[in-house]
Amino acid sequence: MKPVKIGIIGAGRIGRVHAENLARMPEAAVKSVSDLFADDSLREWAGGLGIPHVTKDYKELMNDPEIEAVFICSSTDTHVPLIIEAARAGKHIFCEKPISFNPELTAKALEAAESAGVKLQIGFNRRFDHNFRRVRELVSEGKIGETHLVKITSRDPSPPSPEYIKVSGGLFLDMAIHDFDMARFLAGSEVVEVFAQGAVLVDPVFAELGDIDTALITLKFESGALGVIDNSRKAVYGYDQRVEVFGSKGCLTVSNDFPNNVVLSTEQGLYQDKQKLFFLERYNEAYQDETKQFIHSVLNDTPVPVDGRDAQKAELIAHAARKSLELGRPVKIPND
């Protein structure tokens, strides 16, 4: 078995996570990393992982015939042109979410990948989480009968910087988009209507930048089931990621992951360390697993587990949620 040769575009936090995970996989070999700000420190890090080539110019990766697949980990505005270019170069693509902030551009990226016949996987890492994956399995096995309600709680430990907020695309496209994907994943049904309420309760800077920091979003699924997502940019007790699926024969609930299981009982009460704070820590295994499955899809020429269509659907829900918030009423989502 010859390892899949990989190029990574963008060596920020998430690009490095993917590179380190790929370095542990005998089935994959990272050949090249490109980053606009490549410097000695990046080169040293790459060397430690056995990555032979570092460049500022992503075109070197695109033009390298040995590279079979690229990981697009650069900023969101570069996703669509890079997908189109990689597709034309015949390379399989792993791209971070969202594809774009513009439904037409996203559609173009999908077309490019489809017509080139390359695989396009999107970084909805939470589908690979040990908890959520198990919920989906049990739903699929019919353990709770018909799904009536999907509930998702998704709260960040602390708000991003104003600089990030500005270019984030807003709470719906930046944060809730993971939950829109999770809702479709867990319900196994498309969303046909969304009603979004939003508020600025955490920090007035969100209002100044035309964004919100708190959201309560209800969903109607094609199946007749209902859904609700609540988001906050700041849960002081840590990264709060829970789901619940209720159905005719039962209910599935998921609690958070904790750094340990120690309970301290004293005269003051019971105490436990708070939950995992950082998304890379919480979704550590999920990141490894999504990468592994992408490599296996390339190696075995099987469908990727989360494709461009999944990204497109989640983005459409996000756009509809924004519109609902503006209009103060539910908004329908077309599903063909």
Added chain:
Amino acid sequence: MKPVKIGIIGAGRIGRVHAENLARMPEAAVKSVSDLFADDSLREWAGGLGIPHVTKDYKELMNDPEIEAVFICSSTDTHVPLIIEAARAGKHIFCEKPISFNPELTAKALEAAESAGVKLQIGFNRRFDHNFRRVRELVSEGKIGETHLVKITSRDPSPPSPEYIKVSGGLFLDMAIHDFDMARFLAGSEVVEVFAQGAVLVDPVFAELGDIDTALITLKFESGALGVIDNSRKAVYGYDQRVEVFGSKGCLTVSNDFPNNVVLSTEQGLYQDKQKLFFLERYNEAYQDETKQFIHSVLNDTPVPVDGRDAQKAELIAHAARKSLELGRPVKIPND
């Protein structure tokens, strides 16, 4: 200390619960029970509790000058006339929820009690639950800072009979009304807008009777906080009663009550007995406590813990929820 003399109108399930709880209280003495269908079996039960008088005619209670307070446990359509009659007779009143299905009638009942200067407590027993009361305490103590989100899950173990559904007033006035009260109780703020979604997923009989069996209701509070309630008429695993309050400094969650804490670990996995099935079992202590607090309010001439105004507010939210469901959009609730 002379015990408060009580008359109970309506000796169905809930009337009997109140009578048995009062029988254990040295501060109260049930003097009389009236029920349209009073028979030997009722008389025997009353005798066992030391209740000296049983009658088919509630007027005997109203006319008994010794009786200081009445418990109105008859059907909802009798609540308003009985409240007005009791108020005129100068008796303090404990009345089951809702007061009525008609906001104008409810307003009349409130006026009657107010102008007569008698106490009027409503049977929102869940406020006295060991879990929910503790959540409210911790919110009041500022433990979670400013409240951002209130979440309530309230699911019955099995649907009522079609006969009951017909006269129930519908899911919002019969079932969710407890949750509307709980939302106000936990948020410490009035509801200003409601958006209700409903579905018939449990049993088509609900549709035939013009009702729903599943609901997802979002709330906006005066304080700016958001709220969400989910209801189902059938949770096969038992009576599902949970709340969560999320705020700027923390989050409060409540799990269900279970009949025991035994965990069985086997080769197949971990097993626990399912939660308490029956509302009288789950809210056993809450029923005792609401009765005790009513008696103490009468004895010490202090305000009742849940008054007519609370009932009126919850009923107005229920009416608005029904309207929202019909219109398919959020509906505002006037708060003076």
Added chain:
Amino acid sequence: MKPVKIGIIGAGRIGRVHAENLARMPEAAVKSVSDLFADDSLREWAGGLGIPHVTKDYKELMNDPEIEAVFICSSTDTHVPLIIEAARAGKHIFCEKPISFNPELTAKALEAAESAGVKLQIGFNRRFDHNFRRVRELVSEGKIGETHLVKITSRDPSPPSPEYIKVSGGLFLDMAIHDFDMARFLAGSEVVEVFAQGAVLVDPVFAELGDIDTALITLKFESGALGVIDNSRKAVYGYDQRVEVFGSKGCLTVSNDFPNNVVLSTEQGLYQDKQKLFFLERYNEAYQDETKQFIHSVLNDTPVPVDGRDAQKAELIAHAARKSLELGRPVKIPND
């Protein structure tokens, strides 16, 4: 059905608990209470429960032909003479644990009850606890296969007074005796050997009074299973009462009972109120249930659920534990 007429000897804390529980039962009627220190306050309390007769002289109860059963709730040194006297008077007996601190006296009490053909139930209330009873049921149903290990944790929230310690019979006969009974109950097998280690770690007053405050006791059962009990006179976080039974097909564990299920998550971690502090609160239902089952045994002439033999066995283990502690080695327990 005519209620069983009851006399209660000793109206201290536990005598009152039994009286109040009996007062709620239509199948039982407390006719008389005797207490050496009977006064107006006792008479008032009795009146509130509808108990018609209060006396300082227990002989009045013994001589009352209407009284069918007595509850012996006086100090331990009076148990044996009172059992013998009640048995001779043909009265069924409910007696608090232990019967005595002397195996020969205990044997005499058993003989007296047996030869008189009256029922003798011992107040091992924990067998009726919702948790431990469920563990026993699941063990009996074979859910964990053959039992290999029984583990019992039993810690008091705070030490008794020096006055009480002096007359308590020592940790093994006063406190661990409940656990010796629980061990036999859960294992369904007799104890054949005991090794007890003890220490004074809580308060030197225990050493001054020739007692210990901390114990670690291992047991060998006739079945081949092993057991371990740990005791402390002071668990600052509340009454700590847990068991575990491990077997060839699984394991049963029990956690403590808590006053509520609320979890508070903050920046400092997760917090829960500590467990129930007081044994009457924790074993509230168990006390009700043991009384009910005794009354039903009398009414239906069926065997009592915990008999004199059970008390005798537990006492013999306690005596052997004391001997083991003195000798510093395991001690065998004869079982016929």
Added chain:
Amino acid sequence: MKPVKIGIIGAGRIGRVHAENLARMPEAAVKSVSDLFADDSLREWAGGLGIPHVTKDYKELMNDPEIEAVFICSSTDTHVPLIIEAARAGKHIFCEKPISFNPELTAKALEAAESAGVKLQIGFNRRFDHNFRRVRELVSEGKIGETHLVKITSRDPSPPSPEYIKVSGGLFLDMAIHDFDMARFLAGSEVVEVFAQGAVLVDPVFAELGDIDTALITLKFESGALGVIDNSRKAVYGYDQRVEVFGSKGCLTVSNDFPNNVVLSTEQGLYQDKQKLFFLERYNEAYQDETKQFIHSVLNDTPVPVDGRDAQKAELIAHAARKSLELGRPVKIPND
């Protein structure tokens, strides 16, 4: 920073785990692996991890002046001679537990390492577990005051093969030795007396081979605290690894690690997947961490976190436990 050059002796399961963990560490480089049964498959695995040299002859590692540290992962009987040889060659040593089955041999190994001035770390991986490490931290911080009791439950998911049992050294030296180390680690005090009870309840093959499969061991610590360990070779519900430390100001408990947090509630009750089955899965992070700390001790010339003395102490307790089982009484352990 130049990475520490490592040689690994013995490429069985545990040798491979260490090699894979070291391969991810930029501070370490595995230069050579020796295994008596080295073949093409081992060479391929080594290649995948970038290990340049594989040999059947461990002497090549000993004689390689570049290799600074060796991991001794071969069978227990080779530990002492290899430690002595490595010490003489001036190499730092990481050795799996136990050092030997013979206290005098173990003493010789310790002397060799000491006189050569090389570091000797023992593979008591559980000290690095996220749960147990946190318990130790909280004990050290005084959160539970003075320690009164240490309880350890340690049960394997299934018994080893008869071939392994034969050479294992018996339950005390093979399995409980981890718990003896954990007891010292958690109590922060030496064990001065041990009483061990054993039984064959899982499989008669243990009796045939002169071993036991179930043990209940009590400990007395120098500090006056007591301890208890229970072991079973077969917990059908998975690897059961829990500890509890009880003290004057509180109690610390640890539950098992589970593969996910999903709870399924149905009409039959609540269900959860059983705990992690396999020790490499459960102690995954602990293995990584012990290796990392050893490398850092070598790099920074600081003391190793678990040294030869720790191994020696645990082995002495194991020998005393065996003697106690034979004699049927407690056995003292000399501590200088």
